[in-house]
Amino acid sequence: DVKVTQSSRYLVKRTGEKVFLECVQDMDHENMFWYRQDPGLGLRLIYFSYDVKMKEKGDIPEGYSVSREKKERFSLILESASTNQTSMYLCASSLNRRYFGPGTRLTVL
């Protein structure tokens, strides 16, 4: 079974803090993704990566950056967290369909 893990299930940060969300997959997938889920807005793609050190902007990349130094790990970085980044963050990896991690509920105060 594909396993996608995220470093934290719940996280509370203050405005202006730098936030790291880590994601690890164990199936040697080349493609990895970061989404955020908000009520009434569905799943929106922030960034994706199709190979180590490769990244592409998704639909809502503003305020975020990513890092993919190893194939199995894809990190989402909030350089200076803001309250509008309070959300559920979902990591996924894929071969031909997305496998999602359990999500990180981030609250920015």
Next chain:
Amino acid sequence: DQQVKQNSPSLSVQEGRISILNCDYTNSMFDYFLWYKKYPAEGPTFLISISSIKDKNEDGRFTVFLNKSAKHLSLHIVPSQPGDSAVYFCAASADSGGSNYKLTFGKGTLLTVNP
């Protein structure tokens, strides 16, 4: 511009009855469609998919129908069970189900199955 639309934010059905979740799309390049199911505090899980070369795909209690001319797909759950209560996301891609970098999701429909 929302390319994948799930116009019903919520749906409530009785246990044992049929649940029908609808999805419309506007991009005629979409050729592969998926449904994901999401429980609270969990990531979405893949449920069923359909290629545009088909008009129906069935997996147990779940059937997806595709009407290309209407740019419409629907997910039927028969019979519905309380454990089916979740948010259902429709998604579409334009690369025949390959790497589908640009998998476009709808906003989701919350299904509640009442005992």
